[in-house]
Amino acid sequence: MTDALVTWPYTSAVLLAGAALFATLLFALARFGIPGVDRISANTIQRLAKNSAAPIAGQLANRAVDLIFAAFVLRLLGATANGQYAVAVVTWLYLKTISDFGLSVLVTREAARSPDRAGYLLGASTLLRIVVLAALVPPIAAYAVGGTHLFDLSRASAIAIGLLTLSLVPGSYTEAINSIFNAHERMELPAALNVATNLFRVCLGLAALVAGFGVVGLALVALVTTTVSTLAYHVALRHVGVRPVWRLTRSEARWLITVSWPLLLNSLLVNLFFRADVFIIQAARGDHALGVYDAAYKFINTVLLVPTYFTLAVFPILSRYAASDQTRLIDSYRLATKFMLIIAWPMTLGTVALAPLLIGILGGAEFLPDSASALRVLIWFLPLSYVNGVTQYVLIAVDRQRTITGAFAAAVVFNLGANLLLVPRFGIYAAAAVTVATEVVIFATLAVAVRRYVGHLNWAGIAVRPALASCAMGAVLLLTWRAGAIPATIAASLSYAAALVVSGAVGRQEANIVLALLGRARTVAS
Secondary structure, X not given: OXXXXXXXXXXXXHHHHHHHHHHHHHHHHHHHOOOOHHHHOOOHHHHHHHHHHHHHHXXXXXXHHHHHHHHHHHHHHHHHHHHHHHHHHHHHHHHHHHHHOOHXXXXXXXXXXXXXXXXXXXXXXHHHHHHHHHHHHHHHHHHHHHHHHHOOOOHHHHHHHHHHXXXXXXXXXXXXXXXXXXXXXXXXHHHHHHHHHHHHHHHHHHHHHHOOOHHHHHHHHHHHHHHHHHHHHHHHHHHOOOOOOOOOOHHHHHHHHHHHHHHHHHHHHHHHHHHOHHHHHHHHHOHHHHHHHHHHHHHHHHHOHHHHHHHHHHHHHHHHHHHHOHHHHHHHHHHHHHHHHHHHHHHHHHHHHHHHHHHHHHOOHHHOOHHHHHHHHHHXXXXXXXXXXXHHHHXXXXXXXXXXXXXXXXXXXXXXXXXXXXXXXXXXXXXXXXXXXXXXHHHHHHHHHHHHHOOOOOHHHHHHHHHHHHHHHHHHHHHHHHHOHXXXXXXXXXXXXXXXXXXXXXXXXXXXXXXXXXXXXOOOOO
16 A cells, blocks of 8 residues: 555656646647648548548547556446446536537538638537537536435536536537538548547546546546647637637527537437436446446447448448439448448457457456446347448438438337336346347338338348358357367457358459459459
């Protein structure tokens, strides 16, 4: 204990020095930008490549940093305190989604169409976000105060909710500035700023944890980080030549709300069904159970990066074919869904095999075996989740986005009802199973819309061969399990690749696509 008391001030000092270094880097990037980046923006193709690669690279870097940070957080906080912070973070996520009101997408679109209105859109959207946030304060305060009596919400969670809510005030301005950068096709600078901000947050957060400030310390760090990031983003505005116009009339607010309302609804429904179980677990099973369940989600958040960027990449192709060639649209959709399944199955089975090892590395023995068991159930949502991600963009491509809202509304009703019914009795395993079942509900609803507005798809023909390959992988896992989880997973992955070829899941068309990516194919079906 004496050694710990002696060393922690030095550890905190080093971490604070790191935070100061990354803060300096953050403001240097904001002031001077990224040297030489304009040289790779001479034409449309180069801009597209730059604006795709920079956010992807930034997100991957941030997710890697987040996983490392999560490993320290889980060990320094423990399961119970992690649950206390998780409920505060998910509350913040809901508040952020509602207060954003779909304005991020709207401001990007409108500023791209009318660059001369960018300053007005920047100021007006920020003010509207703050107005909406102010309207949300009373119910959130009621939840934070009343929850300590009705749902065993801890005092630390209530304080953290307050601090995270306050962080949304400067964060609203940051979101608006980011939309302006997107409209000007300058995605690379916000991506770099986000990485520097995340590194600053991690150093400051670890310093707070080492010093023993716990859940409240993490929330305070989030507030400080957001404020510093906002100041840096304001400095960075010089690169797009935009100054905010702080004006919001009643008619302008009405127009912004009317146009952005559908975007808010879709975002809210996605977040509502995906993490509503957090509040039910906390109320029914307590902070410890929630902390164990949240540890499993650290990996889930990472694997969800794949469909996000794949669908963004394929969306322009789907949109083009939707307007000109229905047959190619269906063929592209079929190929995309098969590709998603081919990726999802080994990730699912590999996670089932390695879950105890992954959770052990991330959180330690305190989270075993329950978190690993929950992850083994939860990961089965992945194949349908990947398919549903592509399907959403196909429906948007054919201008039937309202069917997506209906699908998510059905999913929310099912998810909330099933969680309320099953979580009090069966705990976190029920929540994980309900997440998997919710993807089935979404798929069934979207499949009806696809058949009506896109065309007939032979789902069995698409899914059966990747599924057969996954069965081969599962069989090898069972046969080689005694050799150890890692050798068994490697052997099973090799067998999966071979089974894809033998079963015909991967054929000439897929080979041509790979050769095209390598620059070796002369002709590839477009």
